Amino acid sequence: MDRSVTATDLGGAMHDLSLWGLFLQADWVVKLVMLGLLLASVWVWAIVFEKVTSLRRVNKAADAFEDAFWSGGSLDDLYRKEGDRPSHPMAAVFAAAMREWRRGAQRLGGSDLVAAGLKERIDRTMGVTVQREMDRLERWMVFLASVGSVAPFVGLFGTVWGIMNSFAAIAGMNNTNLAVVAPGIAEALFATAIGLVAAIPAVLAYNKINSDLARFGSRLEGFAAEFGAILSRQTESAAADPGRATAPVAE
Template sequence: MTIAAEASSMLNPVDLFMRADMVVKAIMVGLAVASVWSWVVIFDKALRFATLNSQANAFEDAVGSGRSLEEIAAQAGPNPAHPLPRMLVIALSDWREARTRGALNEGQANLLMARIDRALDSLIAREGQRVENGLGVLSVVATASPFIGLFGTVWGIMNAFGAIASAGNTNLTTVAPAISEALFATAIGLFAAIPAYIAYNKFSIDAGKFTGRLESFADDLQAAVARRLGSTPSADPRREV
């Protein structure tokens, strides 16, 4: 085999995998599976956040269009999938239930506001957990993969030096292939960790922004209900925004 062919063989991932020790092979396979798993999560979260934000933009445009909140809630349906219209449905449902009993005194108004606040906070907490689902996978892959790959490299180098000692040959052409196989495990670990680390940080920021968006809308809803509570009893609540 020529020097060029040997160099090409040392850089061929398939050859490096096939020549590796069984322990190192198992580590490489595990890291490859972790990488595929993290990419599945990355594509899923990217699509999910794009859909959530697109729907949120459309809903906020509808709210800012001047239409009544009742009309927008009716269009969204009784149990909308997106959290923003669901928050609106919850707030208006509590408002209508309270108004069916007649005019509210100050104590009843405070109880209504507290009930709406608890309901919206509970929804925000659940949605915050939902949008963060999968981030734990990215965190584990990002933090553990380099160390797992490093363990594979150390194991491979130990075996390589053991084989070199047995052969009694320390020539570079004898050492290089074994070292390349061992270092390949670290390369796979970094290949799995770097995208997972970047995606974890990006989606953590996106999740925080989306939760903040929900909290801001909850504050706007509570302010709208408070304005309705402060209006005269004869006022038509459908005209309050």
């Protein structure tokens, strides 16, 4: 008999020590813990895949957008192309600011007070849009953090429960032979192993993705600051000459 796979207790019952066998022989509470951790692990990998592909996509779109933005063309033309349905966060920030600027620029009429109010509204609009877009990108990050911190303890709960049942069975049989003790302990420890399998990738992925999200958030905020400065200069020009309020250019 292969002792790495099965063990025999004094009563002659066979204990399957394969992973599948450990699961099937475990107490129903331990089984629920294992199933929950396995589902959490699958969901973690789904989130990781979605976040990695999303960040790659928005960074690529932002590169193309910045090339068009700094090409020296009219921002009105870029707004007509991107403004109706922004397809990525940077375009959404740009469209929100342009929409607010176009709404208020024609009413400047040489008023410095109105110009200051318009600049404040533009900055606030871009800030809100940046936050909204980052909130969308950060969706499910709390789940990654939660799995990374909680999964080992959930697995430990399954282990403790399983060991308690094993000791109760040992006491009932009045036998501490290793062949009797080992299967129950192995079933219990399997829950902790699954908890670590779920937690370790979640922690690593959270740290990496959170760093990439922070970097992209800084990129959005930098773009908003630069675009705000461009619109601020255009607003000052439009306040002095309302006829210049329709075609801002990135420079």
